[in-house]
Amino acid sequence: MPVEALDHINIVTRDLDRAEGFYRDLLSLERRDAPPPLTHATARWMYDAGGRAVLHLNSLDAPRHVDRDMAPGPTGALHHVALRCTGHDDILARIEAMGLDHHRNHIAAIGLRQIFVADPDQVLLELNFFGD
DSSP, rough: OOOOOOOOOEEEEEEEEHHHHHHHHOOOOOOOOOOOOEEEEEEEEEOOOSSOOEEEEEEEOOOOOSSOOOSSBBBBBOOOEEESOHHHHHHHHHHHTTTOOEEEEEEGGTEEEEEEOOOTTOEEEEEEEEOO
């Protein structure tokens, strides 16, 4: 049974409103409420332009089936989350307007521009722009 696609990333945060605002303002993701037993107070699902819930934002006290120490910050072997994006110049302008530290990279051989930026909970994002 092959993997068809990356379904979503789950980020546990101390501040749902802050995390929601970050992903809404930077990447234009749309918030929708998660299904029960999650509530607006415990989770926000962030949807991409295609209507996919690519990010699940959960509070520290959100119910979960597999529990572990969820202190936001470095996440073990997970180094970063890569997102394919469009609108390089617009997102770069948003990053600069938000005063976020970031690193840019260009891989000319494959027509890829990258921006690396951390979210408010220190999850490193790799924003990939092919031919953009």
